[in-house]
Amino acid sequence: GEKVEQHESTLSVREGDSAVINCTYTDTASSYFPWYKQEAGKGLHFVIDIRSNVDRKQSQRLIVLLDKKAKRFSLHITATQPEDSAIYFCAASYYGGSGNKLIFGTGTLLSVKP
Amino acid sequence: NAGVIQTPRHKVTGKGQEATLWCEPISGHSAVFWYRQTIVQGLEFLTYFRNQAPIDDSGMPKERFSAQMPNQSHSTLKIQSTQPQDSAVYLCASSPRQGDSGNTLYFGEGSRLIVV
Numbered sequence: 001g002e003k004v005e006q007h008e009s010t011l012s013v014r015e016g017d018s019a020v021i022n023c024t025y026t027d028t029a030s031s032y033f034p035w036y037k038q039e040a041g042k043g044l045h046f047v048i049d050i051r052s053n054v055d056r057k058q059s060q061r062l063i064v065l066l067d068k069k070a071k072r073f074s075l076h077i078t079a080t081q082p083e084d085s086a087i088y089f090c091a092a093s094y095y096g097g098s099g100n101k102l103i104f105g106t107g108t109l110l111s112v113k114p
Numbered sequence: 115n116a117g118v119i120q121t122p123r124h125k126v127t128g129k130g131q132e133a134t135l136w137c138e139p140i141s142g143h144s145a146v147f148w149y150r151q152t153i154v155q156g157l158e159f160l161t162y163f164r165n166q167a168p169i170d171d172s173g174m175p176k177e178r179f180s181a182q183m184p185n186q187s188h189s190t191l192k193i194q195s196t197q198p199q200d201s202a203v204y205l206c207a208s209s210p211r212q213g214d215s216g217n218t219l220y221f222g223e224g225s226r227l228i229v230v
Contacts, residue, residue: 041223042223042224043120043207043221043222044205044207044219046218046219046220049218089157101147101162101170103159104157
Protein backbone atom coordinates (compact mmCIF):
# COMPACT_ATOMS: atom_id res chain seq x y z
CA GLY A 1 0.00 0.00 0.00
CA GLU A 2 0.84 3.67 -0.10
CA LYS A 3 3.37 5.11 2.35
CA VAL A 4 3.84 8.83 2.86
CA GLU A 5 6.98 10.10 4.49
CA GLN A 6 7.12 13.60 5.92
CA HIS A 7 10.71 14.65 6.26
CA GLU A 8 10.64 17.43 8.83
CA SER A 9 9.19 16.59 12.21
CA THR A 10 9.75 20.12 13.50
CA LEU A 11 10.47 23.40 11.77
CA SER A 12 11.13 26.77 13.32
CA VAL A 13 11.20 29.99 11.33
CA ARG A 14 11.15 33.72 12.01
CA GLU A 15 8.03 35.68 11.23
CA GLY A 16 8.16 36.86 7.64
CA ASP A 17 10.47 34.08 6.48
CA SER A 18 9.37 31.17 4.30
CA ALA A 19 8.76 27.65 5.56
CA VAL A 20 9.07 24.53 3.41
CA ILE A 21 7.76 21.08 4.33
CA ASN A 22 8.66 18.11 2.17
CA CYS A 23 6.91 14.80 1.63
CA THR A 24 7.52 11.73 -0.48
CA TYR A 25 5.14 8.96 -1.45
CA THR A 26 5.53 5.44 -2.81
CA ASP A 27 2.51 4.64 -4.98
CA THR A 28 2.89 5.94 -8.53
CA ALA A 29 -0.88 5.69 -8.95
CA SER A 30 -1.55 8.35 -6.30
CA SER A 31 -3.06 11.41 -7.95
CA TYR A 32 -4.31 13.68 -5.19
CA PHE A 33 -2.13 15.35 -2.56
CA PRO A 34 -3.79 17.52 0.10
CA TRP A 35 -2.30 19.34 3.05
CA TYR A 36 -3.99 19.74 6.40
CA LYS A 37 -3.31 21.94 9.41
CA GLN A 38 -3.98 20.93 13.01
CA GLU A 39 -4.00 23.35 15.91
CA ALA A 40 -3.74 22.16 19.49
CA GLY A 41 -6.77 20.16 20.59
CA LYS A 42 -8.51 20.51 17.25
CA GLY A 43 -9.24 18.37 14.24
CA LEU A 44 -7.51 18.69 10.91
CA HIS A 45 -8.39 21.55 8.58
CA PHE A 46 -7.79 21.45 4.86
CA VAL A 47 -5.39 24.12 3.63
CA ILE A 48 -4.49 23.35 0.01
CA ASP A 49 -4.23 20.46 -2.40
CA ILE A 50 -2.69 19.56 -5.74
CA ARG A 51 -3.67 16.99 -8.32
CA SER A 52 -1.29 15.08 -10.52
CA ASN A 53 -2.26 16.93 -13.70
CA VAL A 54 -0.34 20.02 -12.52
CA ASP A 55 3.03 20.56 -10.87
CA ARG A 56 2.37 23.83 -9.05
CA LYS A 57 -0.56 25.43 -7.28
CA GLN A 58 -0.74 28.65 -5.29
CA SER A 59 -3.34 29.98 -2.92
CA GLN A 60 -2.37 33.32 -1.39
CA ARG A 61 0.74 32.62 0.74
CA LEU A 62 0.66 28.85 0.17
CA ILE A 63 2.41 27.13 -2.73
CA VAL A 64 2.38 23.40 -3.38
CA LEU A 65 4.88 21.79 -5.74
CA LEU A 66 4.58 18.28 -7.12
CA ASP A 67 7.40 16.29 -8.73
CA LYS A 68 5.80 13.09 -10.00
CA LYS A 69 9.05 11.67 -11.27
CA ALA A 70 10.64 11.89 -7.83
CA LYS A 71 7.33 11.12 -6.08
CA ARG A 72 7.82 14.19 -3.98
CA PHE A 73 5.62 17.13 -3.05
CA SER A 74 6.16 20.14 -0.85
CA LEU A 75 4.30 22.93 0.91
CA HIS A 76 5.80 26.40 0.86
CA ILE A 77 4.40 29.00 3.24
CA THR A 78 5.65 32.47 2.34
CA ALA A 79 5.72 35.52 4.61
CA THR A 80 4.96 33.37 7.65
CA GLN A 81 2.87 34.74 10.49
CA PRO A 82 2.59 33.54 14.11
CA GLU A 83 -0.89 32.16 13.35
CA ASP A 84 0.70 29.76 10.86
CA SER A 85 2.13 27.88 13.87
CA ALA A 86 0.52 24.43 13.91
CA ILE A 87 1.12 20.84 12.88
CA TYR A 88 0.95 20.35 9.13
CA PHE A 89 0.15 16.97 7.58
CA CYS A 90 0.69 15.95 4.00
CA ALA A 91 -1.37 13.15 2.50
CA ALA A 92 -1.70 11.13 -0.66
CA SER A 93 -4.77 9.42 -2.01
CA TYR A 94 -4.58 5.68 -2.32
CA TYR A 95 -7.03 3.73 -4.37
CA GLY A 96 -7.11 0.40 -2.59
CA GLY A 97 -9.34 -1.38 -5.02
CA SER A 98 -12.58 -0.41 -3.35
CA GLY A 99 -12.30 3.34 -3.16
CA ASN A 100 -10.07 6.20 -2.24
CA LYS A 101 -8.63 6.90 1.15
CA LEU A 102 -6.00 9.36 2.28
CA ILE A 103 -2.72 8.14 3.72
CA PHE A 104 -1.10 10.75 5.94
CA GLY A 105 2.45 11.68 6.75
CA THR A 106 3.59 11.92 10.35
CA GLY A 107 3.19 15.68 10.65
CA THR A 108 5.49 18.69 10.92
CA LEU A 109 5.27 21.01 13.90
CA LEU A 110 5.82 24.50 12.54
CA SER A 111 6.73 27.25 14.97
CA VAL A 112 6.77 30.83 13.71
CA LYS A 113 8.63 33.06 16.12
CA PRO A 114 7.85 36.79 16.21
CA ASN B 115 -23.12 24.45 8.46
CA ALA B 116 -22.09 22.95 11.80
CA GLY B 117 -19.26 20.84 10.45
CA VAL B 118 -18.58 17.26 11.48
CA ILE B 119 -19.73 16.67 15.04
CA GLN B 120 -18.08 14.07 17.23
CA THR B 121 -19.22 12.98 20.66
CA PRO B 122 -18.02 12.54 23.28
CA ARG B 123 -15.02 14.85 23.05
CA HIS B 124 -13.35 13.05 25.93
CA LYS B 125 -13.95 9.61 27.36
CA VAL B 126 -12.14 7.76 30.12
CA THR B 127 -12.93 4.08 30.37
CA GLY B 128 -11.62 1.19 32.41
CA LYS B 129 -9.67 -1.61 30.81
CA GLY B 130 -12.05 -4.25 29.50
CA GLN B 131 -15.00 -1.89 29.19
CA GLU B 132 -16.76 -0.97 25.97
CA ALA B 133 -16.47 2.45 24.33
CA THR B 134 -18.75 3.86 21.65
CA LEU B 135 -17.89 6.98 19.72
CA TRP B 136 -20.36 8.91 17.57
CA CYS B 137 -19.95 10.96 14.46
CA GLU B 138 -22.45 13.18 12.65
CA PRO B 139 -21.15 14.01 9.17
CA ILE B 140 -21.87 17.20 7.31
CA SER B 141 -25.35 17.03 5.82
CA GLY B 142 -25.25 15.91 2.20
CA HIS B 143 -21.81 14.34 2.40
CA SER B 144 -21.75 10.82 1.03
CA ALA B 145 -18.50 9.46 2.47
CA VAL B 146 -17.52 9.04 6.14
CA PHE B 147 -14.05 8.11 7.31
CA TRP B 148 -12.61 7.12 10.69
CA TYR B 149 -8.96 7.69 11.60
CA ARG B 150 -7.02 7.10 14.80
CA GLN B 151 -4.32 9.54 15.91
CA THR B 152 -1.54 8.73 18.38
CA ILE B 153 1.85 10.26 19.00
CA VAL B 154 3.61 7.02 18.11
CA GLN B 155 1.64 5.89 15.03
CA GLY B 156 0.42 9.24 13.74
CA LEU B 157 -2.79 9.25 11.71
CA GLU B 158 -3.98 5.74 10.89
CA PHE B 159 -6.85 4.99 8.56
CA LEU B 160 -9.44 2.72 10.15
CA THR B 161 -12.50 2.45 7.92
CA TYR B 162 -14.85 4.28 5.61
CA PHE B 163 -18.41 4.28 4.34
CA ARG B 164 -19.85 5.50 1.10
CA ASN B 165 -23.59 6.19 1.01
CA GLN B 166 -23.79 4.33 4.35
CA ALA B 167 -22.28 1.14 2.91
CA PRO B 168 -18.98 -0.10 4.37
CA ILE B 169 -16.30 0.15 1.68
CA ASP B 170 -12.93 -0.45 3.28
CA ASP B 171 -12.22 -1.56 6.83
CA SER B 172 -8.64 -2.63 6.21
CA GLY B 173 -7.34 -0.47 9.05
CA MET B 174 -9.64 -1.82 11.73
CA PRO B 175 -8.19 -4.14 14.37
CA LYS B 176 -10.33 -7.14 13.57
CA GLU B 177 -11.32 -8.53 16.89
CA ARG B 178 -12.56 -5.68 19.05
CA PHE B 179 -13.33 -2.80 16.71
CA SER B 180 -16.51 -2.35 14.71
CA ALA B 181 -18.07 0.56 12.86
CA GLN B 182 -21.55 1.14 11.59
CA MET B 183 -23.46 3.77 9.70
CA PRO B 184 -27.15 3.03 10.29
CA ASN B 185 -28.32 6.20 8.56
CA GLN B 186 -26.87 9.11 6.60
CA SER B 187 -26.73 11.34 9.67
CA HIS B 188 -24.50 9.32 11.95
CA SER B 189 -21.78 6.72 12.24
CA THR B 190 -20.50 4.89 15.31
CA LEU B 191 -17.18 3.33 16.19
CA LYS B 192 -17.39 0.72 18.91
CA ILE B 193 -14.43 -0.73 20.77
CA GLN B 194 -15.09 -3.78 22.89
CA SER B 195 -12.92 -4.89 25.78
CA THR B 196 -10.82 -1.73 25.61
CA GLN B 197 -7.10 -1.97 26.19
CA PRO B 198 -4.62 0.77 27.19
CA GLN B 199 -3.16 0.69 23.65
CA ASP B 200 -6.57 1.82 22.33
CA SER B 201 -5.98 5.20 23.96
CA ALA B 202 -5.93 7.71 21.12
CA VAL B 203 -7.82 10.52 19.48
CA TYR B 204 -10.39 9.09 17.10
CA LEU B 205 -11.13 11.40 14.20
CA CYS B 206 -14.16 11.24 11.97
CA ALA B 207 -14.25 12.98 8.59
CA SER B 208 -16.80 13.34 5.84
CA SER B 209 -16.43 14.10 2.17
CA PRO B 210 -18.98 15.50 -0.28
CA ARG B 211 -18.51 12.81 -2.90
CA GLN B 212 -16.32 9.89 -3.69
CA GLY B 213 -14.51 10.27 -6.95
CA ASP B 214 -11.65 8.36 -8.39
CA SER B 215 -9.17 11.16 -7.83
CA GLY B 216 -9.82 11.88 -4.18
CA ASN B 217 -11.69 14.62 -2.44
CA THR B 218 -11.28 16.98 0.47
CA LEU B 219 -12.01 15.54 3.89
CA TYR B 220 -13.74 17.64 6.53
CA PHE B 221 -12.68 16.52 9.99
CA GLY B 222 -14.42 16.70 13.33
CA GLU B 223 -12.59 17.82 16.46
CA GLY B 224 -12.02 14.22 17.52
CA SER B 225 -12.90 12.03 20.47
CA ARG B 226 -10.06 11.52 22.94
CA LEU B 227 -10.29 8.05 24.46
CA ILE B 228 -8.24 7.20 27.52
CA VAL B 229 -8.23 3.61 28.76
CA VAL B 230 -7.03 3.21 32.34
